[in-house]
Amino acid sequence: MTNPSIGRSIPRKEGREKVTGRARYVDDMTLPGMLFGATVRSPIARGRLRGIRFGEGLPWNELTTVTAKDIPGKNSIVLLEDDQPCLAAELVNHAEEAVVLLAHRDKYLIEEARRAVQLEIERLPAIFSIDDSLACKEIIWRADNVFKSLRVDKGDVDAALAEAEFVVEGEYETGAQEQLYIEPQGMIAEANGRDGVTVWGSLQCPYYVHKALAALFALPAEKIRVVQMETGGGFGGKEEYPSMIAAHAALLAWKSGRPVKMIYDRAEDMAATTKRHPSRTRHRTGVTRDGKIVAMDIDFTLDGGAYMTLSPVVLSRGTIHAAGPYDCANVRIRSRAVATNFPPHGAFRGFGAPQSVFALERHLDQVAKVVGLAPDELRRRNFVREGQTLAVGQVVHEKIDMNELMERAFELSGYRAKRERLARENPGSTIKRGIGFASFLHGAGFTGSGEDYLASVAEVEATSEGKIRVCAASTEMGQGTNTIFSQIAADALGLECSSVEVVQPDTAHVPNSGPTVASRTCMIVGKLVESAALGVKQSLLQNGFLREEDGHDAFAGACRLYIEKFGPLRASSRYSPSPEIHWDDAHYRGDAYGAYGWGVYVAEVSVDTLTGETRVEDFVAAQEVGRVINPVLAAGQIEGGVAQGVGFALYENVVWRDGRMINNQMTNYIMPTSMDVPPIRVYFEELPYARGPAGAKGIGELPLDGTAPAIINAVENATGIVVRRVPLTPEILLDALDAAREKVHA
Amino acid sequence: MPRAKRSMPEKVSVQCRVNGHDATLLDFPMARLLDALREQLSLTGIKEGCGEGECGACSIEMDGRLVNSCLVPVAQAEGATIRTIEGVADGEQLHEVQQAIITHGGAQCGICTPGMILAAVNLLEHNGRPTEAEVRVALAGNLCRCTGYTKIFESVLAAVTVAEARD
Structure with missing residues (x-):
């Protein structure tokens, strides 16, 4: 047996390519005769397209131009539904909606041409708020502007509220957030009637793009090929939008007969692609005198933007997470995702949960005040325990002890001593310091029966040299797929990690292991990789080429003999529904996720009351995530997620004017720099999960849930200001501080 | 996207030293050094993240100073000594x-x-x-x-x- 690689910090498989600049991203690729593509977009949010004028002085005959009528198949980016056109044909439903596509070999000229196309659009009244959408001020999407509504019912909320000693109400909001992967979106396409369509791009979900292209070109599946290039960050932003840019590049390639490269610049990427759904959450919470939460009445609304895209699924995750890791007998959650005339909001790490968790964890600090308990004491009296049920009725079978996790986080952060000391030191200083925390859970994998429907497949192949190739559509985008899949396959076969290669995702060569989203790659697909690797071993054992007692040095020889006799040595594994997981989609009840990650995050902040500036001074992230496959990569996921959470909480403010993002530059949309992140101490509790590879669960989204509420709870601890909305920019905090001072003087 | 105008001046020839080799770049004087190095010398390890000097993905060393190559016009590279990511390792020996x-x-x-x-x-x-x-x-x-x-x-x-x- 070789030294097991799971649990060790095996260096990133593609690390050498990345540090030498040799890693190939889509913009690093060039094809002979390649043209550059550009997109003409609507400057207005809602209207009727009356005409397209091509301005004077450009050689239009040299340019390839594509409009909706050039689409061979269905004018739609097929995802959950087909409501979103690939190119607007009659109606425009959001600013930056694509109307005309252009291609030319000169990338300077193409930019000039883009500016020379005039869209004649008759303006229609638009909807820019959740309230206007719910009030149906204009009907902009089907009958009632509602993409999806959900309800969760447990117990009798009205009766429990009527009997509760305290009823605490609150309303909370979160803003849009840009994923801001440092590599902008991009795609290269080749397309013709003979060979079909091939795209190479920066993307998370090869088979999403595949499905969208097949419908757009009305071609059979085998005529579509999607290849993932090295991807410079995704965070959900490259989950659904790459289908759009792939479609655009492919249409230009189809019409011109030449390869077409389409790379967004930062401004276009920020303005036109998806962002985190803005949200509004209302809480009404019934509590007994001794701090037991007896009723949670939650109303949760997401702004979905102009088309459905993934909003129902984001809503689902946000809804299920809205009641957190607490035991409460009576829970009612009403939620809906509504249409507005903003560009569609979409997937962003956490996928609805950071929104509803922010509301809950801010609200529980308010509840604690009303009841007269410390925030941790309130949580302690309400944490769900093994055998109790979550809001959707899921019985917790995990051995998690949230009190213990909270104590661990407090120990690491010195929470109690600091809370006392800072309260003593703050008076008299213009810099106020505070410490706060949030406790939360995050489900791994698709919700409910989602994984059953996906029925993902991964394949493992052995070569005659005893090397292993892992084939899956799960992409590496920085989070470590290549490395952890190698570790999992290596340990299943008793080999060195260096014997394993993870094949570049290419729909012509890899099976559909589902999208690279939802903290599912390690837990769900990793398990399939493990099973497929064991399948390879089983083939060798059954045919007598290998014996259980053989060492790893016998493996290569066994593979060679097998392949000589039988041909390719491969095994695949398909996700099979678990008999222990039951989900009732009609009543939104049951086992929402196979497993959860559990977290308690503690933030210490300082607030300059003269400038309104908040700094995060220290951060502890304690979580239980099952077995940790690779400690360095796992900690990197948490640290990066915390930094994005710092941005979500304090800096990242999308400014809209008439439905357009007007600060679509890194100059004025501010993300954390090296000067803004606190020291982040990461602690993993490991309770192996039986259905995860080597006991691992999901991890990627978890850190986005707890960071913002921990920070804002700390701001309240520092200043006494009750903040109900993120991002909390200095301007907003200064106004609140001024208002508080005036109140004192009055 | 680059924002150069069509009515551009003639291309100029710029001599510089890149990663220890003499190099000639032929481009419009105000073309971005980022593009010239990526396209003419295939130094695609230099990345474009924002195109406005905020993100640093296109950082290179020019005469010993760290610069954002998206903000440097090609003409300014005349006579310069440039190091990109491709010139950081010593052959296969990483820095x-x-x-x-x-x-x-x-x-x-x-x-x-x-x-x-x-x-x-x-x-x-x-x-x-x-x-x-x-x-x-x-x-x-x-x-x-x-x-x-x-x-x-x-x-x-x-x-x-x-x-x-x-x-």
């Missing part, structure tokens, strides 16, 4: 910073990594024993969305230790 980034998890998606490495290497050439605070300041012009920077700081400080042990 301490490159090795430390691999070992300590300082790269995730990798798109900021070339610029980040040049910023760190540039720092270490001016200050062989930086504190963490100095590392933070030196990297403040290089944005990373994946790592939260923590493992990048660790990597740079670890590289210092390795370099000291070697010297």
